[in-house]
Amino acid sequence: MKELINYVLQFGNLNQQQIDLITSKATELQLQKDAYFSEAGKIARQVGFLVEGVSRVCYYNNKGEEITKYFIEENNLVVDLESFDNEICASAYVQAVTDCKFICFNKKDWQELLNTIVGWDTIVNKIISKALMQKVERRSPLVTEDATERYQKFLRIYANVVNRVPLAYIASYLGITQSSLSRIRKNLK
Amino acid sequence: MKELINYVLQFGNLNQQQIDLITSKATELQLQKDAYFSEAGKIARQVGFLVEGVSRVCYYNNKGEEITKYFIEENNLVVDLESFDNEICASAYVQAVTDCKFICFNKKDWQELLNTIVGWDTIVNKIISKALMQKVERRSPLVTEDATERYQKFLRIYANVVNRVPLAYIASYLGITQSSLSRIRKNLK
DNA sequence: GATATCATTTGCCATTTGGCAAAAAGCGCA
DNA sequence: TGCGCTTTTTGCCAAATGGCAAATGATATC
Numbered sequence: 001m002k003e004l005i006n007y008v009l010q011f012g013n014l015n016q017q018q019i020d021l022i023t024s025k026a027t028e029l030q031l032q033k034d035a036y037f038s039e040a041g042k043i044a045r046q047v048g049f050l051v052e053g054v055s056r057v058c059y060y061n062n063k064g065e066e067i068t069k070y071f072i073e074e075n076n077l078v079v080d081l082e083s084f085d086n087e088i089c090a091s092a093y094v095q096a097v098t099d100c101k102f103i104c105f106n107k108k109d110w111q112e113l114l115n116t117i118v119g120w121d122t123i124v125n126k127i128i129s130k131a132l133m134q135k136v137e138r139r140s141p142l143v144t145e146d147a148t149e150r151y152q153k154f155l156r157i158y159a160n161v162v163n164r165v166p167l168a169y170i171a172s173y174l175g176i177t178q179s180s181l182s183r184i185r186k187n188l189k
Numbered sequence: 190m191k192e193l194i195n196y197v198l199q200f201g202n203l204n205q206q207q208i209d210l211i212t213s214k215a216t217e218l219q220l221q222k223d224a225y226f227s228e229a230g231k232i233a234r235q236v237g238f239l240v241e242g243v244s245r246v247c248y249y250n251n252k253g254e255e256i257t258k259y260f261i262e263e264n265n266l267v268v269d270l271e272s273f274d275n276e277i278c279a280s281a282y283v284q285a286v287t288d289c290k291f292i293c294f295n296k297k298d299w300q301e302l303l304n305t306i307v308g309w310d311t312i313v314n315k316i317i318s319k320a321l322m323q324k325v326e327r328r329s330p331l332v333t334e335d336a337t338e339r340y341q342k343f344l345r346i347y348a349n350v351v352n353r354v355p356l357a358y359i360a361s362y363l364g365i366t367q368s369s370l371s372r373i374r375k376n377l378k
Numbered sequence: 379g380a381t382a383t384c385a386t387t388t389g390c391c392a393t394t395t396g397g398c399a400a401a402a403a404g405c406g407c408a
Numbered sequence: 409t410g411c412g413c414t415t416t417t418t419g420c421c422a423a424a425t426g427g428c429a430a431a432t433g434a435t436a437t438c
Binding site: 335336365366368369372 | 394395396397398
């Protein structure tokens with residue numbers, strides 16, 4: 001819980017009463033490896049904060065290939081925004097890549113926090129915008145770079161993730177085949 | 190001006206007084222083809238709404254190649270968020286690809302609107318979040334697709350832009366060479 | 379330890395895309 | 409119309425990556 005509060009306080013101030021209110025709404029969620037936090041075709045009904053483990057967002061492209069859109073590390077918010085905000089079916093899965101521990105808020109409680117805590121919406125907006133900008137910044141450069149450069153950039157961004165996720169997930173994140181990634185790794189050694 | 194108001198009202202309600210206040214702060218900006226709306230290395234000091242023309246965001250990658258990050262069509266907000274919000278030097282250029290007409294707000298007026306108009310920040314947040322999510326959605330799939338599919342997707346998304354921008358800009362947006370794009374176009378005919 | 383299962387690496391060859399330079403096409407302007 | 413400039417297309421060959429299948433390695437289970 002401490003991790004969540006520290007995280008949030010980076011984006012704005014809250015008094016003890018407000019922190020207590022947030023804490024009182026939080027529940028803990030444990031997911032085993034491969035379990036889904038939210039699923040494509042369903043409406044996302046919770047916001048999570050990843051305390052332990054690695055998750056990923058993935059989907060199936062029009063060729064039926066499973067694509068990892070991005071990885072989520074410890075101390076980050078986890079939510080299918082599009083689905084949660086607009087109450088529409090999600091187009092992607094959020095999946096635990098390792099066993100994961102989340103701090104969770106259901107939609108009703110989350111709404112209540114937004115309505116009750118002055119400034120909470122501003123904090124949430126900052127967090128969301130920052131995360132979105134980060135995604136754009138990470139995804140855009142991939143287009144110009146060759147597979148080796150992409151992998152090296154991946155190593156830097158996700159240094160803490162590399163050794164905890166299967167090669168296949170990384171390959172699909174980078175848009176290359178498993179074999180290519182395997183060869184790239186060999187070349188870099 | 191009407192276009193801007195209609196655009197904004199899609200994201201929330203404003204009364205006539207609020208609309209008038211917004212209007213009173215707006216100035217018109219004309220940029221000739223190739224001129225910059227904001228520049229890398231400088232701090233972005235204005236928010237614009239593109240009324241006429243096509244712009245793009247571009248930058249130079251580590252190989253010195255000029256990369257088009259995305260195109261901006263009529264009736265969209267134009268701002269280097271990272272730079273404008275945090276008052277840090279921009280890392281990308283925002284450039285008029287054709288002659289462009291913007292409705293502009295300088296930083297001081299924009300702040301004043303945010304402080305004065307109740308709900309304006311919520312509207313702006315919605316607009317920004319939506320735009321960011323759109324960027325992520327557009328950029329992410331590129332990674333899995335071959336050059337022809339990428340170009341076809343580009344055609345759908347930017348149907349209104351294709352014939353108004355040089356082939357070289359599109360090629361760099363798609364992460365392929367001009368020659369490749371030229372060949373792809375030939376094959377599609 | 380043997381075995382089943384899944385993940386990763388490797389080999390071989392096909393396909394895609396890039397690099398470079400020249401040719402062709404398009405366009406403004408005298 | 410003709411010239412000069414920029415943009416786009418094309419040809420040739422090289423390099424990168426993919427597709428497929430087999431081999432190897434890692435891990436869990438009995």
